[in-house]
Amino acid sequence: MIIFGTGKRLIRAGKPKFDCTYCGSEQSVGLHFYVRYFHIFWIPMFSYRTESLSHCTHCRQTLSRKEMPLSLAQSIPGEKPSIPWKYFSGLLLGVILIVFISIAIVNEDRQTANYLQRPQVGDVYGIKQSNGFYTLYLLSQFKGDSLGFRVNDYEVPGASKLSVIRRHHAKDYGKSIVFLSKTDLNELMKNNHIINIRRD
Ligand SMILES: [Zn+2]
Numbered sequence: 001m002i003i004f005g006t007g008k009r010l011i012r013a014g015k016p017k018f019d020c021t022y023c024g025s026e027q028s029v030g031l032h033f034y035v036r037y038f039h040i041f042w043i044p045m046f047s048y049r050t051e052s053l054s055h056c057t058h059c060r061q062t063l064s065r066k067e068m069p070l071s072l073a074q075s076i077p078g079e080k081p082s083i084p085w086k087y088f089s090g091l092l093l094g095v096i097l098i099v100f101i102s103i104a105i106v107n108e109d110r111q112t113a114n115y116l117q118r119p120q121v122g123d124v125y126g127i128k129q130s131n132g133f134y135t136l137y138l139l140s141q142f143k144g145d146s147l148g149f150r151v152n153d154y155e156v157p158g159a160s161k162l163s164v165i166r167r168h169h170a171k172d173y174g175k176s177i178v179f180l181s182k183t184d185l186n187e188l189m190k191n192n193h194i195i196n197i198r199r200d
Helices: 070-074 085-117 159-168 182-190
Strands: 004-013 029-040 043-056 062-064 124-128 134-143 146-152 173-181 194-198
Touching (some): 124 159, 134 173, 182 194
């Protein structure tokens, strides 16, 4: 279950330095600023509004921006603090996540190219088949310039589902061997039919 919602926090309690038009006290009114933000599991994701209130320390009158005398409302822009970074944690986390995923993708591509150049028995190829489904090929032997693969008994409709075969059918390969030459493999690679190559 994802717990989410909105929150409100005081980000600046302004010093009393404005005069109160209600009780007449001098330098008794301070401007306070609140941030409203959206949270997931209480971690602020992004802020969507700041609110201001004036408060008189003498008569305790509290006014929203709409209720304030014009002269006080006009000093809001000069008093308004910038919103602390932590109220944008979600955006920051999103950016960090995207960077990490990009690095992982680049690394896997580099590794796959490397494994294709220097194959080892036991390498597992994620393959897009001509029927549009995806399966795993297990490199089992070398014969001349060709590589012999055993094909997994299972296939899945998407590349992202290959992990299901890896997890649940890691031993379920057929006995017959499919031979592919290095030229065949390079062709498959070029046409994006080799999704990835994993090595334990
Ligand atoms: Zn007052």
